[in-house]
Amino acid sequence: MIYLRISLDREMDGLAIERQREDCERLAEREGWTVVETYVDQSKSATDATKSRPDYDRMVADYQAGAFDAIVCWDLDRLTRQPRQMEDWVDAARFRGLQLKSVSGDVDLTNENGLLIAGIKIQVARAEVVRKSKRQSRAQEQRAMMGRAPKGMRPLGYATNGDVIEDEAVAVRAIFALFTRPDHPESLRSLARALSGTDTIEGLAPMPKHTHTVSVERETARRLRAEEENKTYQTHELKPDGPWSPSTVLGILRNPRYAGMSTYTPKTYQENGNRRRSWRAQILRDDVGEPVRGQWAPIVDDETWWRVQEILDDTERVTNTSGSTRRKHLGSGLYRCGVCGRKVTGAPRGYRCAGHVMRTGSHIDEFVTEVIAARLSRRDALARVSTAEDTPHARAISEAISRERARMMRAQRDYDAEVIEGRDLKRIRDAGESRIDELEAERLLRGRAGGLAPVLGTADPAAAFRQASLTTRREVIDTLAKITLLPQARGRRGFDPHSVVIEWRTN
Missing domain, CATH: 1.10.287 (Helix Hairpins)
Incomplete structure (x- = not known):
């Protein structure tokens, strides 16, 4: 049999593989061997033992089944660059009579000199790979420190040179906005379904799977290059389109590049089982600890990106099948603690600030709603807030x-x-x-009233406020007032309106 491999066929025109094929077939003919099968792994590296080589694996299985007793390859390092794999072929030569021939020179695995030569060639090939990897890693790190766009597969929304692809950027912004929407945030699953077209979310249109889009782009570019150079082009199988997965959406939300931060992850980096830390480890920082800014335009702002990370890092975040992460508290992240001044968080029955405030929420929300509604009933309600x-x-x-x-x-x-x-x-x-x-x-x-037109621009702002969505009510409250929750007095039962301090904002 013949085994052919090339690590990276940039042209993808099949010519490099065909040259190997012709040389190997001539060698088999000189040896008087009949070629029963030809195995081809195009653009498949033999250096990384974790990467699959489909035809190599099929060849090993066929040999174990007795399908052939000789191998022809262009060079030994085309067959393998893994010492462990080489030992398997050595054992096959010693104990089962396998013959191995290469175009670059005979390889006799049945004697000491042949084994020594094979071992040296494998180790030399591996050493060159290590040196090349170090050079490439250093070059990638240097590019990252300069804020240049990394090479490799482009992310959704960016071209390979870092330019923004606006129609895709619209989808990226929508993903971030919908995931952080205050009143009804979308889940990873719901966003994936919307992108796949199996569900409908306003503001996020269905689109082809990104890997399929990139695959089509690369195939088109290779074909055009071949036509320009008057070469015969062999069409290759494209990565099929299909439904988006939640993990792909997660990758978009976790990517620091969307906030304009330069990234670099050393190959030696170990996650140690902590996926949350691994995302932050990608961010390249300068000598004072600030993120290195990329030379490309950010698609989302820093605050939005970090807010998303805060949501994703929350171990109590709802990740059930329905994907419901609806905000249930009017004042969560809006009301402030009367002890430390920080914003309170939602608790099962109300609001809390650790060690300072623990309050039942329903009475507080009803009180705040009625006070704000009363304020909106006044004729000067709109005048109190200038137009944004x-x-x-x-x-x-x-x-x-x-x-x-x-x-x-x-x-x-x-x-x-x-x-x-x-x-x-x-x-x-x-x-x-x-x-x-x-x-x-x-x-x-x-001015901050521009976003409050649905309430302030109606004939009855108070009624519109009561009926508005949670997001709008929160925005109205935040625009008109600062709400502070005081600790509940010990021994006191029932709701005390004086424990909720409302300070009206002024122009």
Whole structure:
């Protein structure tokens, strides 16, 4: 039999394999052997033992079944670069009489000199692979430090040179937005179904599976190149289109490149079973610990990306079959703790700030809703909030706030990973919150009512507010007031309205 292999056929025109085939067939003819089968692994590396070589595996199975008793290959390293695999063929030669011939020179595995030559060739080939791998890794790291787009398969939304592909970028932005939607966030499964066309989500259109799209692009580029060079082109099987998987959606949400962060993961990196840490380990950082920024345009902002990581890292996140991660609390992440000033989180029965506040939520939400509705009933409700403008300055404020929030999120994760100390986390958090307060005040002065038209623009804003979605009600509350929850007084039963402090925002 004949075994043919090439590690990477960039042209994919089959000519390199055909040259090997012709040389091997001539050698078999000189030996007087009949070729019973030809096994071909095109663009398959023999260096990585974890990678499958389908025809090599089929050849091994056929030999064990007695289908042939001689092998012809172009060179020994075309057959294998793995010493363990080589030992198997040595045993086959010694104990079962296998004959092995190569175009580059005879390989006699039945005597000491032949074994020595074969062993040397295998080790030399492996050493060259190691050297090449080190050179490539260093080049990749250098590209990453410079913020240049990495080589390899392009991610959804980006061309291989880092340019944004806008129609795909729209889908990426929609995935991030829908996954972090406050009132009804989509799950990985629901997003995958929408992309596959088996479910409908407003704002996210079905599209071909990304691997299929890339496969079509590469096939088209190879065919055009062959036509330009007047070469015969052999069509290759494309990766089939099919349904999107939740794991592919997860890969998009986890990719730091979408936030404009340069990435590099050494081949020696070990996840040690912690997938959450592995994603953060991809982010390349400079000498002061800040992420290296890529030379490409980000598709999502830093805050959105880090917020997604916060959601994905939450061990209590709902990941059931229905994919329901609906926010159930009006004030979760909106109301503030009356002790430390931080935003409270939703608890099974209400709101909590660890060690400070634990409050039942239903009475608080009803009280806040009625107070806000009463405020909206006043004629000056709209006048109290100036109209938001989409100006360069307003966008700059939003981007600055996003960067500050993202910096605090990164600091929290660095603290969790024991990269920084608690005092460093506090310093970064305090500085960030102070700066955000300043920016929020400036944004408020320039207007925030633009997104509240569904409520404030109606004939009865109070009624519209009560009937609005959770997202809209939260936005109205956040626009009009700052809500602070005080600890429940010991021994006191029932709801005390004075334990909920409502401070009205002003222009």
